[in-house]
Amino acid sequence: MGKSKRIGILTSGGDCSGLNAVIRSVVHCASGKGWEVLGIRQATVGLMARPPEYTKLEIDQVDPLLTAGGTMLGTTNKGDPFAFPMPDGSLCDRSQDIIAGYHQLGLDALIGIGGDGSLAILRRLAQQGGINLVGIPKTIDNDIGITEHAVGFDTAVNIATEALDRLHFTAASHSRVIILEVMGRDAGHIAIAAGIAGGADVILIPEIPYDMDQICYKIKHRQEQGKNYCLIIVSEAVRTQDGECVRLTNRAGESRYGGIGQYLADQISDRIGAETRVTVLGHLQRGGTASPLDRLVAAAFGVAAVNLIDEGKYDHMVAWQNRQVFTIPIAEAIAQYRAVNPEDTLVKTARGLGIYLGD
Template identity: 35%
Template sequence: MRRIAVLTSGGDSPGMNAAVRAVARAADAAGVGCVGVSDGYRGMIQGQIRPLDARDVSGIIQLGGTVLGTARSKKFYTEEGRAKAATNLRNAGVDSVVVIGGDGSMHGAELLSQEHGFNVVGVPGTIDNDLSGTDFTLGFDTAVNTALEAIDKIRDTAASHNRLFFIEVMGRNAGWIALYSGLSGGATAVLVPESDWDEDNIRRKVVESFALGKRFCIVVVAEGEREGGAFGVAQRICEATELDYRVSTLGHMQRGGAPTMRDRILGARLGDGAVTALLDGDNEVMIGERKLEIIRTPFQETWTTDDRDFGGLLALMDRLAR
């Protein structure tokens, strides 16, 4: 192996910089060259490739976002675009690639390997936690804690006014942020794509909760869960009631900010694990952490199977919500 290229792709997530730092320094420790690709696959097509040594990544572990930059590229969806990217990588002396991103990034990495012969390893960098082969994706812990902090603050004002709040969190088509922030934030209910739920039942739970003397209720809604998002859900649930309610959408604030300790350590372990996998000659695998062990999962399995216990946590949420 001559030289590794590392890039961050898709939506940014806290901890990406910790992973970039780990890739560059693990490569340096192994005597392998490393380059950074700016702005994801778009930068790869445009030839935005620069040397990345141990000193270049100093002082970035605590930073949110990604110092390499990230972007989504329609051109990379085309064979012509991928061929151009491959040519630029070869011209830079690259034969192996570490891609830090979500499921779309992993799909792109797989195509780059199959069409152009690069050894490619993925690191799951997405706040959505929607890739299997790892207990948690990079950035999820920070995003949940950001959402939880907001929920705690909203609870203060909700209790002051005896009010119901619907709080919309990110997660695209996955309800992990909603579930973890709702469970840890003491929500009355969480509404997620992974579970069928009935608006009449949620209305009943909220009304009963207030009847028991509770001065606030929090309902956490995963973005895109139903038509109209949290606003539409709130209108339908509170229709024909006298419930005093408000809606708060947290939005992209969940992506920003300094990564938590957990995401910094996870980024370090996954980045180092990616270089180790490439040194072992592995290809088309994603590096994850399961039960504190670093494992490798074939790309295809990361977006087609998921054995994590979402249902058990939902059941716990239902038992504890009053």
């Protein structure tokens, strides 16, 4: 057994299913090496606090969390530490506070679980402050280009697929067009995967333009064939036909994607008079029990991350390709953004099934 180490682990960015499975895997593997694992609370915010906010993680503590959604450590997707919002409304560079928190805890390495944005920030902190960083990719969007699977994606697809399964029956019962709006930021991976698996008639993703006339034709053509309903799944990042981004703004002035489903419903109703309803899944896609695939990937990623630390191979991210885990420099991993390629297998599959995608 090598020298004992103290490693930290944090979850950053939006939550998703499978995060606790990663934490559990890290604790099991590290404990087998005689190492200590500290869970950092609320991502980098926990390292800003004085004293730093953390909990020592033990196997008995993390074992029951294998199937639990969310993250036991908490997370945040607000507040760039290099321009952190202060109570008086000003912005302050808090990066040195985070770096000092890492060293104050006496950490030998830090495992950061996040998407491309979170990993980019963590890497910048690591380069600036001598942090031995290892990355694990998680995002329901599955848009980190170098990995075929990111933690959380498969569960999000399962939830969207189940929603379509259920909507089939109510759509048919009332002869309605039902639109399911799903997450996906700027990539349509959830929509196209769930749309095929759930038997959607129309799949709209931001990477492929669409024509409202063709959507209406699809609905009417189904009616002429004796099919009295239609299911449409749309990614939240899809724009209007005029190219406008559809966003919702709350009372605090924060703007985020939302509303494309209702826009489409209004267009369909106005053009062909079809009774149309909209379901917005929202954060349901982030919650609940992780799928078996997400748990397997999480387990493999956790073990691989600990082994990278054992090898002293820092500034690397673990990834999944060709049914196995491999490692790649973080900078290279997050540089390869992965949208849906119009020539992807799933796009060809959808078209082969007669699903309207656009173009």
